[in-house]
Amino acid sequence: MSTTQNERxxxxxxxxxxxxxxxxxxxxxxxxxxxxxxxxVVDSEDGVDLDACAELSRAVSETLDENNAMGDGAYELEVGSPGAERPLKELRHFERAVGRLMRARLTKEAGGEEIVARILKVDDEGLDTEVQGVKGRKAKPRRLGFGEIERARVEVEFNRKNDETETKGEEA
Incomplete structure (x- = not known):
């Protein structure tokens, strides 16, 4: 999609x-x-359920048609949430992922490695994490500035146990 159309x-x-x-x-x-x-793709502090997507889809469709925003050609509209392994790009994404595991690729300046870490706390400069230990080693705390993260996404946990790092009462 062209930048102009995207912005519009x-x-x-x-x-x-x-x-x-x-x-x-x-x-x-x-x-x-x-x-x-x-x-x-939409999201919120509390996530997005199917009913909200359906309701929004109808409203988006009406708005696009009223404004002829997609032109005269046929198109298909899909409205959804970012999914379980959502990318973490904005401050609000990291804030919503507190207590969750993330997989992050660090910049070359920060070592260029890929890490799996639990997000413990987020502020305007970066995040406090607990990097998962490898081969039975203990997890280690690590502070990451946002400038050190090349890309990151939520890591799905299938056997997650409830603990004190959870802040929103999420179940495994």
Missing amino acids: LRGLLEPLVAEFQLDLEDLEIDTVGRKRVLRV
Whole structure:
């Protein structure tokens, strides 16, 4: 999707998404065969359920049609959440992931390694983590500045035990 179209769609949809108390995380247009697919990714502090996605999808569809924002050609609209292994890019993403494991690729200046760490605390400069031990070793605390993280995403835990690091009463 061109930057201009992306900015135009974002400008049109961001206020609408905010009315639903959601954050617009991403917009993407793909061409699949002869049809176009517009993917709208939203999230919130408490996550996004299926009913909220369906309700928002109807509102987005009406807005796009009223404004002819997708032009005259046919398109398919998909509205969803970032998913279980969501990328962590913005401060709010890291804040929402406190207590969760993340897999992060560090910048070359920070060692260039890939780590798996539990996010313990987040502030404006970075995060306090507990890096998982390898081969039975104990986890170690590590402070990471946001500038040291090349990319990061939530790591799915299937056998997560409830403990004091959980802040929102999430179950395993």
